[in-house]
Amino acid sequence: MTDVTKDATQFDRIIERYEKTEESLLAILQDFQREFHYVPEEGIRRLSEVMEVPASKIYAMGTFYKALSLTPRGRHTIKVCTGTACHLKGAPQILETLERELKVKRNGTTEDGEFTLECVNCVGACAMAPVTIVDEKYHGQTRPSKIMDMVKKQVGS
Amino acid sequence: MAAINSVEQLEAYRRELASAAKPDLPTVLVCFGTGCQANGAIPVAEAFMDMVKEQGLQLNVNIGFKTTGCHGYCENGPLVALRPQDILYLKVKPEDVPEIVEETVKGGRVVERLVYRDKVTDEVVPRYSEIPFYKHQLRIALRHIGTIDPTSIDDYILAGGYAGLAKALAMQPDDIITEVERSGLRGRGGGGFPAGTKWRSCVAVESDVRYVMCNGDEGDPGAFMDRSIMEGDPHAVIEGMIIGAFALGSHQGYIYVRDEYPLAVKNLTAALEAAREKGFLGENILGSGFSFDIKISRGGGAFVCGESSALMRSVGGDVGEPRAKYIRSVERGLYDKPTVLNNVETWANVPEIILKGAEWYASMGTEGSKGTKVFSLVGKVNNTGLVEVPMGISIRELVENIGGGVLGGKKFKAVQTGGPSGGCIPERLADLPIDFDSLTEAGSMMGSGGIIVMDEETCMVDVAKYFIGFLVEESCGKCTPCRDGLPRMLDLLTEITEGRGGEEHVAMLEELCDLLTWGALCGLGTSAANPVLSTIKYFRDEYDAHIRDKKCPAGVCKALITYSIDPEACTGCRLCAKNCPQECISGERKKPHTIDTARCIRCGVCKDVCAYDAVRIS
Amino acid sequence: MEKISVTIDGRTFEAEKDRCVLDVAHENGIYIPSLCYNSEVTSSGGSCRVCLVEAHQGGRMRLVTSCNYPVRKGLEVKTDTPLVRRIRRGVLELLMARVPDSEVILEMAAAEGLTEPRFRKDEGESERYKCIACALCTNVCAEVVGVHAIAMTERGADKKPATPYHKPSEVCIGCGACAYACPTGAITLKERDGVRRIWGRDFEMVRCSVCGTPYIPVAQVDWIVSRTGKDRSFFDKCPDHR
DSSP: OOOOOSOTHHHHHHHTTSOSSGGGHHHHHHHHHHHHSSOOHHHHHHHHHHHTOOHHHHHHHHHHOTTOOSSOOOSEEEEEEOSHHHHHTTHHHHHHHHHHHHTOOTTOBOTTSOEEEEEESOOSOGGGOSOEEETTEEEOSOOTTTHHHHHHHHHTO | OOOOOSHHHHHHHHHHHHHHOOTTSOEEEEEOSHHHHHTTHHHHHHHHHHHHHHHTOOOOTTTSEEEEOOOSOGGGOSOEEEETTTEEEOSOOGGGHHHIIIIIIITOOOOGGGSEEOTTTOOEEOBGGGSHHHHTOOOSTTTTTTTSOTTOHHHHHHTTTTHHHHHHHTSOHHHHHHHHHHHTOBOTTTTOOBHHHHHHHHHTSOOSOOEEEEEEOOOSTTOOHHHHHHHHOHHHHHHHHHHHHHHHTOOEEEEEEOTTOHHHHHHHHHHHHHHHHHTSSBSSGGGSSOOBEEEEEEOOSOGGGGSHHHHHHHHTSSOOOOOOTTSOTTTSOGGGSOEEEEEHHHHHHHHHHHHHOHHHHHTSBOSSSBSEEEEEEEESBSSOEEEEEETTOBHHIIIIIISOSBGGGOOEEEEEESGGGSEEEEGGGTTSBOSHHHHHHTTOOOTTOEEEEEETTOOHHHHHHHHHHHHHHHOOSOSHHHHHHHHHHHHHHHHHHTTOOOHHHHHHHHHHHHHHHHHOSSHHHHTTTHHHHHHHHHOHHHHHHHHTSOOOTTSOOGGGOOEEEOTTTOOOOOHHHHHOTTOOEEOOTTSOOEEOTTTOOOOOHHHHHOSSOOEEEO | OOEEEEEETTEEEEEETTOBHHHHHHHTTOOOOOSSOOTTOTTOOSSSOTTEEEEEETTEEEEEETTTOBOOTTOEEESSOHHHHHHHHHHHHHHHHHOTTOHHHHHHHHHTTOOSOSSOOOOOOTTGGGOOOOOHHHHIIIIIIOOOOOEEESOGGGOEEEOGGGSOOSSOOOOOHHHHHOTTOOSOEEEETTEEEETTEEEEEEEOTTTOOEEEEHHHHHHHHHHHOOOGGGGGSOGGGO
């Protein structure tokens, strides 16, 4: 994970890629999220300054959109798809198993900062239900008894 | 290659591509949709490419080997199609590749173990077009998906792409609108508003600036047709939008894609770039003097942004809160300018309608719902995936003929359509034709086309609770009925599923449904009652069982079920006991085991691991 | 401005086209309850749903919020029908459960014959428990004051006005317009010893040179001076002694 310092240039590098219009705000925030695994406060303050948009508005966007997180996330993100097809095919059991095994609630991060557990509303891969996404990798037909081994195998811990 | 500056140049270019193509040479098509990639399509494609290199196979360079968009049969991915033999291989692994090359590509023979096998008759079906899942389909919106490489504009042009645009540019804008009106095309995003009427009322508004927009914020859980189109045939959407923009006199378009679809964003971005290079976007398109361009706007993970006014606010760089639509977006939409917003599938139909004419399109479907519709058939059904069929097909035909019936021979209970704004339609109404009006009449709605099949092991109260829970999380919080009413509905439903509900719970749910329907600000709230009201209407007995008998007939609601082991079926293999996180299963090896129900947390692991189906839920 | 005629509860009035139903009704002595709307703030309204009325137009009836529904030719409004009362009552019952300690809501609910909500009551901290998330405060701050110190944050039931990161805002001028505008008195503004505290930040007040009463935050004077070029000495005295 990139160390977030007060240095504005790392934010500017991202902001500069976009037109200076409010239309770019969400895309820039998503790039922050991708780069730092969350949207740092300094980033919002800097974006407000450069784009001349009130910080309150950008902060509100940060709290509104699920794709953005205002607190640092774990090194790995586990997303359990909770779309309808996944729900019917056992997503709740997958989620419960992960919560139990990782000792963390949904949207929480494990104490060691290794995993963040999230739910996502349908990733459009319903034919493979139930789906779990570890970092960027999709896993289909996941089962409660196998899910932890699968996660460990992928992240190599 | 330089930009194409006229319709004549486009046709010349198409002929050039056609003469370079060698349709008779063996061609391998590997599906690169989200589902197949997840199932391991990338190593399979790499294995083919290695073989091509190693063996110097006489594969056609241009289209000999390619990756395609989603075939919609993701469950059986990675999918590999072979031409000209028209063979579809399922669940292909990298180690199967040498055999496919040797047997099929070189020898023209079928590798039987990789082809479709009917789950009921056990019949082997090697031909792509004869697989029941595909046989009954009529593909218009999905016309190119699975056959062209979505990252190649040449592939799209070779398949006849941008011919609709060429034809449109020679028409009067007003005639294009008339054509769309006459086709009877209704918006595929959910509401089913006639597209032509929308366009007509937009041009009627006096304005120097107009916008066309594409709603790719496919939010209904269980629906993925728009993902498939954006990933697999992005130019069809772009071409539709250019035609729309020309008809409406718009010079700027936007495609709003949900954040959960990274591959769609990638393929659309590349397609826009390619379209600009070729001169389909930008200044003076195909020498017509008309200029237009499209920007992509990525969503941020908010279901409500599928609502038009929220989407427009989100595009403008703000939180996606809807506004009252007392003034329609065709009058005052994006940046308060007249705006036409249609969904992905609607736009993808437009080039074909222009090219083949309104009569052709209107000859399909029903009186009120013309053309075809893409459905994502998912849930407890044998063949899950994307299906495009004429409007008016019955639910039963869809589930039984195309879907191959309910999974595991279980009893077909209901289908859910329309996502969180839709409802559940019981099996006894399964002969209902699927079109906009009859679904609405039945208390559900078309929505974007998700059809979720439910069987006897699906609890309808749990389904209602699931959707209300979904909406609680997705409510933007702007208006009182939705923000504060939905959590109360969730409370009531939770109490019912936990055996703490009384008769008054159902009455109060109905009251809250009435309040949301009349009082909420946007479509998310006003349609939120459907999952609850439709389940109360058709499955009242299940509510009663939870309330009066404190039982969940489907065996889903955890507070009302107990797990036990059938001593007849148990072999004493100890697998469940080893995996039980509570360590509450006991028994000697090779003797029937028992579950200590007091300590059991009903996590389902024992049922999941049992190879003898000995775990019972009651 | 184009004038049209509109019918409200059987009476016909002349009104400017596109004005909102609520304003036209109030001007003509017809009462419609409302919370989130202020006619001075164009961005306000549409949120609380207390002002719902029946709008009959073109053979069609819809329940609309009168605070932002434009009057057009041929519109007939009914403010007191069984449907209107039923839905308004439902809205108020939800608000009662959300903010059980708000006198304003209790009073408005009592007028509809409600004394106790049937739903689980929310329990919250001081500020949250009177807030109905109607956004009037943030609309006033952005549109009327123009400082954008607060915005509506979060979503769903958690929606609330806040400064970025709930920290004292650097741009807030302590004017208190948000607190004055709040329909339920949910925003605390405290003044003691010449210091005003709002949104977690302390503002030093200017004292009137005549009566000695602290009456306006220094930060607000700075803001007005920088915006309007008004002479700073104008603020030496409070409005009563100017």
